[in-house]
Amino acid sequence: MNPGSGIVYTETVVHAAPEQFVADAPYQLAIVTLEDGKRLTGRIVPESEGVRVVIGDRVDFVEERAGIPFFRKA
Amino acid sequence: MREVAVIGIGKTAFGAFADRDLRSLAVEAGQKCLADAHVKPSQVEEFFLGNFAGPSFVGQNHLAPYIAGAMGILGVPCTRFEAACASSGAAFYHAVSSVAAGLNDIVLITGVEKMTSQTTPKVTEILAGAGDTCGEVRAGATFPALFAMIARRHMYQYGTTREQMAAVAVKNHENGAKNPLAHMRKVITMEQALNGKPISEPLTVYDCSLISDGAAAVLIAPLERAGEFTDKPVKVLGIAQTSDQVALDQKDDITILTAVVKAAQKAYKMAGVTAADIEFAEVHDCFTIAEIMATEDLGFVKKGEGGPYALAGCTRLNGARPINASGGLKSKGHPVGATGTGQICDVVQQIRCEAGERQLARHSLGLAQNLGGSGATAVVTILTAA
Numbered sequence: 001m002n003p004g005s006g007i008v009y010t011e012t013v014v015h016a017a018p019e020q021f022v023a024d025a026p027y028q029l030a031i032v033t034l035e036d037g038k039r040l041t042g043r044i045v046p047e048s049e050g051v052r053v054v055i056g057d058r059v060d061f062v063e064e065r066a067g068i069p070f071f072r073k074a
Numbered sequence: 075m076r077e078v079a080v081i082g083i084g085k086t087a088f089g090a091f092a093d094r095d096l097r098s099l100a101v102e103a104g105q106k107c108l109a110d111a112h113v114k115p116s117q118v119e120e121f122f123l124g125n126f127a128g129p130s131f132v133g134q135n136h137l138a139p140y141i142a143g144a145m146g147i148l149g150v151p152c153t154r155f156e157a158a159c160a161s162s163g164a165a166f167y168h169a170v171s172s173v174a175a176g177l178n179d180i181v182l183i184t185g186v187e188k189m190t191s192q193t194t195p196k197v198t199e200i201l202a203g204a205g206d207t208c209g210e211v212r213a214g215a216t217f218p219a220l221f222a223m224i225a226r227r228h229m230y231q232y233g234t235t236r237e238q239m240a241a242v243a244v245k246n247h248e249n250g251a252k253n254p255l256a257h258m259r260k261v262i263t264m265e266q267a268l269n270g271k272p273i274s275e276p277l278t279v280y281d282c283s284l285i286s287d288g289a290a291a292v293l294i295a296p297l298e299r300a301g302e303f304t305d306k307p308v309k310v311l312g313i314a315q316t317s318d319q320v321a322l323d324q325k326d327d328i329t330i331l332t333a334v335v336k337a338a339q340k341a342y343k344m345a346g347v348t349a350a351d352i353e354f355a356e357v358h359d360c361f362t363i364a365e366i367m368a369t370e371d372l373g374f375v376k377k378g379e380g381g382p383y384a385l386a387g388c389t390r391l392n393g394a395r396p397i398n399a400s401g402g403l404k405s406k407g408h409p410v411g412a413t414g415t416g417q418i419c420d421v422v423q424q425i426r427c428e429a430g431e432r433q434l435a436r437h438s439l440g441l442a443q444n445l446g447g448s449g450a451t452a453v454v455t456i457l458t459a460a
Contacts, residue, residue, distance in 0.1 A: 012222035018199035
């Protein structure tokens with residue numbers, strides 16, 4: 001998977017996680033509008049690896065981790 | 075097509091009931107409903123069950139005949155409907171279809187959910203199963219996260235504020251405190267609502283509905299026979315069920331619940347009324363932002379004006395158009411499979427003038443709006459005194 005770059009359409013920081021992601025919380029989730037206009041839901045890299053994003057920020061795809069696309073602020 | 079009337083309603087209290095199982099809740103609501111209309115189990119010709127996740131929450135399948143059998147309803151069609159948090163709204167829609175089509179006369183619809191036997195992270199995971207498990211859910215989305223992303227976008231596009239969302243929570247708790255069957259009967263302040271523990275930013279615990287156990291049942295019949303069972307029949311004036319994409323990232327504009335807009339338009343057309351005619355409504359406030367969007371998508375206000383409308387007090391018990399006089403999902407509780415039929419019960423109670431401290435001055439034309447997932451199923455029902 002390489003969805004490339006995109007723009008943050010919306011985002012949230014999840015504090016109350018589902019059982020399988022409790023260890024990851026808090027984590028930032030975003031819907032990204034990709035260059036071809038399609039949207040993809042992914043994660044923003046943890047704060048140890050980058051900054052949190054807001055609507056309108058440009059983000060680059062970093063890598064897929066356990067089937068989850070991760071993005072970082074460009 | 076025959077006209078259809080609600081001839082009986084019955085609800086359990088909503089709450090966290092460690093000593094109650096799913097079946098006992100559903101049976102209690104069903105029996106109260108049959109008693110309300112003086113109907114015996116043997117007279118019920120069809121049974122519809124709304125339940126989202128009984129198999130996941132309590133490990134029980136084949137739920138419709140399981141519950142009907144425990145009530146002594148045997149030998150008739152018994153079917154479970156699953157449409158996330160609109161499960162019993164969908165069951166009600168199909169039950170009305172059955173009676174309207176002339177297939178059956180006396181039809182019982184029960185919604186039930188037993189949620190509190192699981193931990194909150196497990197409940198969160200089970201509820202997330204109503205989203206796209208190959209996309210958003212795999213990435214870590216929960217339902218609060220999906221509605222938080224909707225809220226962020228609504229705030230960005232229309233300037234909706236956290237204070238406007240908090241006003242919904244304060245108002246619904248104020249109403250729920252007057253409802254003897256509500257899960258959380260306590261008033262909260264604006265300050266509390268704004269400073270709650272974060273669940274999924276910008277939503278705090280006060281923006282989120284409750285994890286509850288409970289059941290609600292409705293009995294319907296052809297309008298022409300309603301007088302045999304009750305002196306207060308309530309007519310189903312309009313009803314529609316619609317759908318949309320399940321995944322939030324597949325919707326063009328997430329600030330509009332398109333399925334709700336379509337369901338409302340169809341229901342208004344069938345009823346021969348407009349949004350302006352609706353005197354009060356029970357709407358699906360799974361999150362405070364969802365109530366704000368419902369007031370917009372049902373056409374009570376223009377898109378983007380739902381926040382100011384809530385903050386101005388227009389939706390309070392003494393406002394121009396009271397919304398969620400019951401306390402809504404926020405305070406009354408949200409046993410997801412019971413919510414759709416619960417809303418019908420609440421609207422019927424107002425029309426019959428039986429809502430006690432919450433009784434509204436104008437109560438002859440009410441609407442119920444039930445939502446599944448982040449808007450993939452919507453059911454809108456318009457009810458009036460027959």
